[in-house]
Amino acid sequence: xxxxxxxxxxxxxxxxxxxxxxxxxxxxxxxxxxxxxxxxxxxxxxxxxxxxxxxxxxxxxxxxxxxxxxxxxxxxxxxxxxxxxxxxxxxxxxxxxxxxxxxxxxxxxxxxxxxxxxxxxxxxxxxxxxxxxxxxxxxxxxxxxxxxxxxxxxxxxxxxxxxxxxxxxxxxxxxxxxxxxxxxxxxxxxxxxxxxxxxxxxxxxxxxxxxxxxxxxxxxxxxxxxxxxxxxxxxxxxxxxxxxxxxxxxxxxxxxxxxxxxxxxxxxxxxxxxxxxxxxxxxxxxxxxxxxxxxxxxxxxxxxxxxxxxxxxxxxxxxxxxxxxxxxxxxxxxxxxxxxxxxxxxxxxxxxxxxxxxxxxxxxxxxxxxxxxxxxxxxxxxxxxxxxxxxxxxxxxxxxxxxxxxxxxxxxxxxxxxxxxxxxxxxxxxxxxxxxxxxxxxxxxxxxxxxxxxxxxxxxxxxxxxxxxxxxxxxxxxxxxxxxxxxxxxxxxxxxxxxxxxxxxxxx
Amino acid sequence: xxxxxxxxxxxxxxxxxxxxxxxxxxxxxxxxxxxxxxxxxxxxxxxxxxxxxxxxxxxxxxxxxxxxxxxxxxxxxxxxxxxxxxxxxxxxxxxxxxxxxxxxxxxxxxxxxxxxxxxxxxxxxxxxxxxxxxxxxxxxxxxxxxxxxxxxxxxxxxxxxxxxxxxxxxxxxxxxxxxxxxxxxxxxxxxxxxxxxxxxxxxxxxxxxxxxxxxxxxxxxxxxxxxxxxxxxxxxxxxxxxxxxxxxxxxxxxxxxxxxxxxxxxxxxxxxxxxxxxxxxxxxxxxxxxxxxxxxxxxxxxxx
Numbered sequence: 001x002x003x004x005x006x007x008x009x010x011x012x013x014x015x016x017x018x019x020x021x022x023x024x025x026x027x028x029x030x031x032x033x034x035x036x037x038x039x040x041x042x043x044x045x046x047x048x049x050x051x052x053x054x055x056x057x058x059x060x061x062x063x064x065x066x067x068x069x070x071x072x073x074x075x076x077x078x079x080x081x082x083x084x085x086x087x088x089x090x091x092x093x094x095x096x097x098x099x100x101x102x103x104x105x106x107x108x109x110x111x112x113x114x115x116x117x118x119x120x121x122x123x124x125x126x127x128x129x130x131x132x133x134x135x136x137x138x139x140x141x142x143x144x145x146x147x148x149x150x151x152x153x154x155x156x157x158x159x160x161x162x163x164x165x166x167x168x169x170x171x172x173x174x175x176x177x178x179x180x181x182x183x184x185x186x187x188x189x190x191x192x193x194x195x196x197x198x199x200x201x202x203x204x205x206x207x208x209x210x211x212x213x214x215x216x217x218x219x220x221x222x223x224x225x226x227x228x229x230x231x232x233x234x235x236x237x238x239x240x241x242x243x244x245x246x247x248x249x250x251x252x253x254x255x256x257x258x259x260x261x262x263x264x265x266x267x268x269x270x271x272x273x274x275x276x277x278x279x280x281x282x283x284x285x286x287x288x289x290x291x292x293x294x295x296x297x298x299x300x301x302x303x304x305x306x307x308x309x310x311x312x313x314x315x316x317x318x319x320x321x322x323x324x325x326x327x328x329x330x331x332x333x334x335x336x337x338x339x340x341x342x343x344x345x346x347x348x349x350x351x352x353x354x355x356x357x358x359x360x361x362x363x364x365x366x367x368x369x370x371x372x373x374x375x376x377x378x379x380x381x382x383x384x385x386x387x388x389x390x391x392x393x394x395x396x397x398x399x400x401x402x403x404x405x406x407x408x409x410x411x412x413x414x415x416x417x418x419x420x421x422x423x424x425x426x427x428x429x430x431x432x433x434x435x436x437x438x439x440x441x442x443x444x445x446x447x448x449x450x451x452x453x454x455x456x457x458x459x460x461x462x463x464x465x466x467x468x469x470x471x472x473x474x475x476x477x478x479x480x481x482x483x484x485x486x487x488x489x490x491x492x493x494x495x496x497x498x499x500x501x502x503x504x505x506x507x508x
Numbered sequence: 509x510x511x512x513x514x515x516x517x518x519x520x521x522x523x524x525x526x527x528x529x530x531x532x533x534x535x536x537x538x539x540x541x542x543x544x545x546x547x548x549x550x551x552x553x554x555x556x557x558x559x560x561x562x563x564x565x566x567x568x569x570x571x572x573x574x575x576x577x578x579x580x581x582x583x584x585x586x587x588x589x590x591x592x593x594x595x596x597x598x599x600x601x602x603x604x605x606x607x608x609x610x611x612x613x614x615x616x617x618x619x620x621x622x623x624x625x626x627x628x629x630x631x632x633x634x635x636x637x638x639x640x641x642x643x644x645x646x647x648x649x650x651x652x653x654x655x656x657x658x659x660x661x662x663x664x665x666x667x668x669x670x671x672x673x674x675x676x677x678x679x680x681x682x683x684x685x686x687x688x689x690x691x692x693x694x695x696x697x698x699x700x701x702x703x704x705x706x707x708x709x710x711x712x713x714x715x716x717x718x719x720x721x722x723x724x725x726x727x728x729x730x731x732x733x734x735x736x737x738x739x740x741x742x743x744x745x746x747x748x749x750x751x752x753x754x755x756x757x758x759x760x761x762x763x764x765x766x767x768x769x770x771x772x773x774x775x776x777x778x779x780x781x782x783x784x785x786x787x788x789x790x791x792x793x794x795x796x797x798x799x800x801x802x803x804x805x806x807x808x809x810x811x812x
Contacts, residue, residue, distance in 0.1 A: 390539035
């Protein structure tokens, strides 16, 4: 038994010597993300968790404030000279973290780093975002022209996340070091240390043009397990966590150390229907499916009331949204009639897929509602890994439908949801497999190649009426972004899912 | 002895190559990483990248190239992290090994005394409590144990950090979690193999010579009872590395397991291959050590 008592003694010693859990210094803000992006280089990844870190270290030409309006950032003004040329004035006296001044050369370099003119294989996964930009011209020290190959209405949206990096520094240290040990931007916090899968440490940059950051230290921890994040939040180990689901909201509301803050976001849910195969090749069946689902019940019972029913997939916050197009009401009787008219009086059997693990209850509720009107829906739940990606995204085999959600990559424009979901060209996301709506491709193309906003708006109205009628998906709801926050700090969730921590404030 | 070592080493190499081949085949059957690297790019751009990464060659050619490079320690560069795959794995290896060794050490520290005591004082209260705990311990999945320990020690009592790997205090809960996962089996093995030898003639002889009970148990009985324990400890080591994946996730520990799981999701071939290769190396080496230890412990099997 001596071994055992020695073990107990050692453990007791560790307990006594070990620092108490939680308790951070006042000037430190710690947030948890489920993972770190593979690089800190803001141009060389395509991940939300990376963007959330990058925006606090790098500035873009434009900024979007908490009310989701454009604000000057590194560009102080911008205007369209004609359909394909934009003129931007650069802010003066902006310094990078290493002391170098921001110049027009840095802006040009940043774009060309992603565009890589003349090369066929582009190394940046963000190339598609700005591929419309054909030329970046330096007019004088603080004026640049962006020239697009055709009218490109999304340009300003894209400039909100297009970080500007210092040319000299990047060329000196090289791409690899820039993304791991030596990232340098103009943002409120500068780089200190990155331990992969552990933490990223940043420190307030004294020379930042907006002024002093509200916290001297910003730590971004990688904590993959939600239950662990909650425990950290309750004990003060972290100050902020994302994606608080409906079932844990009451717990964080009730806890004296924490609160939740929530905002409607672009993320829209739907069951995209496979129009290539029976029974969803028939319009009446697709409409029946839309009548069959009680969207309000799902929002109230499964999402804590935090969600908005939508008529199609275009979110109320997105440019082009038409409030005149009304959602399908919940009408199971009508659904049964339509199903009978379509030639399925005795019902029909389908399989619906999903890889959205965190929305499994919603998925199952929807399938149950479909089954009740006669569309006997079998659930096929996938682990969101390579097998699913191959089956669904690479080969398009997931008939008869897929439940998923789409966040527009935070682009507040109808194009950012319509093209990936319903355009049939190979570059679209799921439309290429599922959508077969006559005339829709052309309408989407028309709207994306014009900068005449009133005209685009009319085209999007037309599109929303068309898809509401053709029902290429079961249209559902948009969700909220809900953050769990420590009472040490004050922060409000944003409509674009960004964590712009310059707006966070310490509480007394 | 030399022949024995050479035979075992050859077997080790065969296992490693086999593991690499299987990993390679499964990975390449599971999808196209290029579509994940360039989600928005047209097919022509993807083809160029596929060419650059060497993914367009026949599988056998790719495997040959992989083995050739792996022999020189070069597993290629990660598709996503802008770093060599081998370096990424080696950066995390010490963490995973430390966690695994600590858990194994803790498990042995509990299993040996309690198991021996249980065998010697069979049926007594402590033995029964231990047997009950074994049953309970084996039924609890690692992630559940981990979260329960967090709730108890970190949220309720606030004596240990919830997660991380920054201080020795942070190491305690993961070690307990993983140790609790493997201790029950070891405890059972210790107890049953002690029971086997304790009734044998030579133990009775030792006692008859007038040796003290502790000497009889620790010197004579334990050495023979240790054989199955050594085998199972070696085998458990592989299982522990598997359990470490879950433990690393629950406690946000930057280990190899978490790296590999992330890499599998992204189809980051070089990282998965380097990671599995290194873990296989560890398991095979441990088993090799067990084989050698066996020979030392049991001279009767030396010639086989």
